[in-house]
Amino acid sequence: MKQPGTSGLIFNEPQLWEKSREGRCAISLPRAEVERAEFDPSLTGDAPDLPQLSELDVVRHFTRLSQWNFGVDSGMYPLGSCTMKYNPKTNEVQAARQGFAGAHPLTGDEFSQGALRLMYELEQLLGEITGFPAVTLQPAAGAHGELAGMLMIHAYHAKQGRQRSKILIPDTAHGTNPASASLCGYESINIKSGPDGILEPEAVAAVMDEDTAGIMITNPNTLGLFENNIKEVCEIVHAKGGLVYGDGANMNAIMGVVKPGDLGIDVLHLNLHKTFSTPHGGGGPGSGPVGVVDKLIPFLPVPRVERDLDTYKFVTDCPDTIGRMHTFYGHFGVLVKAYAYILSMGGEGLTNASKYAVLNANYIKESLKGTLNLPYDRPCMHECVFNDKHQQEYHITTMDMAKRLLDYGFHPPTVYFPLVVDAAFMVEPTETESKEYIDQFIDAVKAIAKEAAETPEKLKKAPMLTKVTRLDEVTAARKPCLRG
Numbered sequence: 001m002k003q004p005g006t007s008g009l010i011f012n013e014p015q016l017w018e019k020s021r022e023g024r025c026a027i028s029l030p031r032a033e034v035e036r037a038e039f040d041p042s043l044t045g046d047a048p049d050l051p052q053l054s055e056l057d058v059v060r061h062f063t064r065l066s067q068w069n070f071g072v073d074s075g076m077y078p079l080g081s082c083t084m085k086y087n088p089k090t091n092e093v094q095a096a097r098q099g100f101a102g103a104h105p106l107t108g109d110e111f112s113q114g115a116l117r118l119m120y121e122l123e124q125l126l127g128e129i130t131g132f133p134a135v136t137l138q139p140a141a142g143a144h145g146e147l148a149g150m151l152m153i154h155a156y157h158a159k160q161g162r163q164r165s166k167i168l169i170p171d172t173a174h175g176t177n178p179a180s181a182s183l184c185g186y187e188s189i190n191i192k193s194g195p196d197g198i199l200e201p202e203a204v205a206a207v208m209d210e211d212t213a214g215i216m217i218t219n220p221n222t223l224g225l226f227e228n229n230i231k232e233v234c235e236i237v238h239a240k241g242g243l244v245y246g247d248g249a250n251m252n253a254i255m256g257v258v259k260p261g262d263l264g265i266d267v268l269h270l271n272l273h274k275t276f277s278t279p280h281g282g283g284g285p286g287s288g289p290v291g292v293v294d295k296l297i298p299f300l301p302v303p304r305v306e307r308d309l310d311t312y313k314f315v316t317d318c319p320d321t322i323g324r325m326h327t328f329y330g331h332f333g334v335l336v337k338a339y340a341y342i343l344s345m346g347g348e349g350l351t352n353a354s355k356y357a358v359l360n361a362n363y364i365k366e367s368l369k370g371t372l373n374l375p376y377d378r379p380c381m382h383e384c385v386f387n388d389k390h391q392q393e394y395h396i397t398t399m400d401m402a403k404r405l406l407d408y409g410f411h412p413p414t415v416y417f418p419l420v421v422d423a424a425f426m427v428e429p430t431e432t433e434s435k436e437y438i439d440q441f442i443d444a445v446k447a448i449a450k451e452a453a454e455t456p457e458k459l460k461k462a463p464m465l466t467k468v469t470r471l472d473e474v475t476a477a478r479k480p481c482l483r484g
């Protein structure tokens with residue numbers, strides 16, 4: 001099969017100031033009817049140093065810069081844990097509609113009924129998908145949702161009259177989990193996962209006590225595995241008065257198949273910028289809604305959206321609330337996209353999205369398991385984790401193979417994470433890649449493994465076809481050179 005590769009033109013492009021020519025201009029305005037006045041720096045200070053360019057200079061500049069970039073619109077982006085999937089453009093169009101994009105948060109409830117209704121209904125929809133009776137849309141990201149959830153757990157224990165000091169966190173949890181627990185003043189107790197890569201109830205029972213506020217479980221975990229013992233783990237934690245935080249950033253693996261609320265989880269965040277149609281990784285706004293069980297509802301952030309017959313309103317009068325997590329009501333544009341996505345997919349569509357995400361990951365796992373080492377050889381969820389053990393005899397590392405994938409036209413997968421696997425190579429194809437693209441990726445990895453055995457010295461130089469070749473990563477991060 002033909003690889004996408006990266007042969008073709010990659011233009012050099014100087015800064016706009018270097019392209020600037022005195023008197024060149026991109027607009028032609030009608031002749032003014034007033035007399036031309038000279039610029040007087042004593043009144044206005046020096047004129048800004050703006051480049052003088054034609055329209056074509058500007059168009060080429062930005063088009064060329066965009067071609068140095070790589071995104072899911074240009075090719076497969078199998079970055080594990082990040083869900084870099086294709087998001088239908090129609091949802092962007094809905095969010096950009098004048099009524100939504102032009103809505104002002106100070107307009108007041110009376111004139112914002114449509115926006116409030118959308119938020120109310122989105123809360124209901126996310127509650128149905130996750131199995132929780134109430135949801136807040138305020139947090140701006142996954143980790144921010146974790147913080148909101150942990151603050152609610154903290155407030156819950158305070159309300160019970162006795163604060164607890166510790167939180168249990170398995171070694172397969174996302175790295176943001178212990179950070180969120182620490183921000184609430186909890187000490188994180190690390191639990192080792194078992195030989196299958198999942199939590200063992202005995203390990204939880206051994207450390208769970210009445211000074212432990214709860215546990216934070218990423219499910220599916222960062223190995224891409226479903227926590228099969230989760231119900232038992234929840235029971236152990238509940239029996240000692242603890243609460244269970246579920247990291248649901250990877251909900252794209254289980255939508256319509258299992259509801260975290262049914263498993264015994266008390267509070268869970270979602271990443272709308274992974275599962276629900278906001279592009280991830282572009283540095284734009286995200287959203288991390290949080291669902292809770294009944295006993296945590298009083299602690300939800302304010303304002304809450306409530307419905308009174310056919311009118312919707314914001315409510316702030318909640319005495320036990322943890323307060324605000326964000327100015328106004330969170331990232332509204334992201335909420336519009338999630339709402340449009342959920343309604344256009346429907347229940348069956350969302351369920352199929354999860355099933356395809358899991359099917360695609362398992363197809364890659366089975367296709368590559370002889371080529372790369374697979375430390376946990378069992379059915380995976382939306383992502384699979386390999387490492388470079390088979391390539392070690394040629395002194396080829398995960399990093400070398402990831403860099404070479406760029407030459408084959410693929411964004412590399414996540415590397416060296418999760419930490420439980422040495423030199424991890426973690427692939428998340430997502431549900432939006434077709435079999436043809438996935439096969440190209442598999443062929444590329446196989447071709448690279450062959451190069452590792454036959455011409456390892458060449459692989460050490462990869463990438464060779466990109467605009468810049470192998471960089472010293474530390475210097476590139478510490479002293480970035482953005483001139484191209």
Ligand SMILES: *Cc1c(COP(=O)(O)O)cnc(C)c1O
Binds near residue numbers: 174250
């Ligand atoms: C991405 C992710 C997070 C963090 O989400 P952000 O929006 O980047 O803060 C947390 N947990 C898991 C499992 C994730 O995959």
